[in-house]
Ligand SMILES: Nc1ncnc2c1ncn2[C@@H]1O[C@H](COP(=O)(O)OP(=O)(O)O)[C@@H](O)[C@H]1O
């Protein structure tokens with residue numbers, strides 16, 4: 071059995087993450103892998119309920135951080151760890167980097183507390199009890215805040231995060247840059263301002279380079 075593969079997708083709202091996950095899932099399936107497509111916050115019945123609260127109900131910053139990690143813990147226990155144990159490819163739209171970017175950099179919530187919560191929520195689940203589960207790779211769509219805002223304005227009604235001002239998203243983007251600098255091997259930075267086809271080509275190229283996708287994929 072091939073080992074499981076955990077790939078996450080990150081970027082500010084409107085960066086273009088969701089547009090690429092399905093194509094990648096199909097490419098992995100075409101080469102015989104089972105794929106679990108999922109998202110955060112969410113991915114389980116309980117975590118989807120927490121998502122609805124997070125996206126629409128006002129709350130203080132600590133409550134928000136605790137709910138995000140509660141949803142993540144349930145998602146890891148119910149979906150991500152079992153799928154990885156079965157040798158599947160898990161493609162997850164956002165994970166903990168989003169918490170450091172949105173709650174940490176965006177809201178200004180204490181990063182030290184986030185590190186503690188990260189460790190608590192992501193440890194003790196895999197075969198090795200000391201392993202803190204982290205993505206094998208994180209595809210980060212880096213786009214200027216104005217570009218993402220233009221795309222979103224044309225695409226959908228804003229939720230509680232998307233309704234934040236551009237200054238919030240500048241901080242979030244900076245938060246992603248800081249997380250990427252701390253884990254350069256894990257992060258794959260893609261210039262998400264390019265046309266969709268070019269972005270897709272670069273995402274595929276990056277995963278081919280790591281030996282995870284075969285040459286035939288587009
Ligand atoms: N590279 C791109 N160029 C132009 N428009 C894009 C690009 N990527 C995504 N979009 C459009 O921008 C909007 C937001 O994309 P989406 O994939 O939903 O972003 P996210 O999941 O990061 O919030 C959608 O309408 C999508 O069609």
Ligand SMILES: Cc1cn([C@H]2C[C@H](O)[C@@H](COP(=O)(O)OP(=O)(O)O)O2)c(=O)[nH]c1=O
Nearest residue numbers: 083110111138164165168169172173231232
């Ligand atoms: C995972 C996560 C998401 N979020 C926010 C970012 C997004 O604005 C929102 C939902 O993410 P997302 O699924 O990307 O939104 P959409 O379905 O509208 O594309 O949740 C956090 O604030 N912290 C987190 O840890």
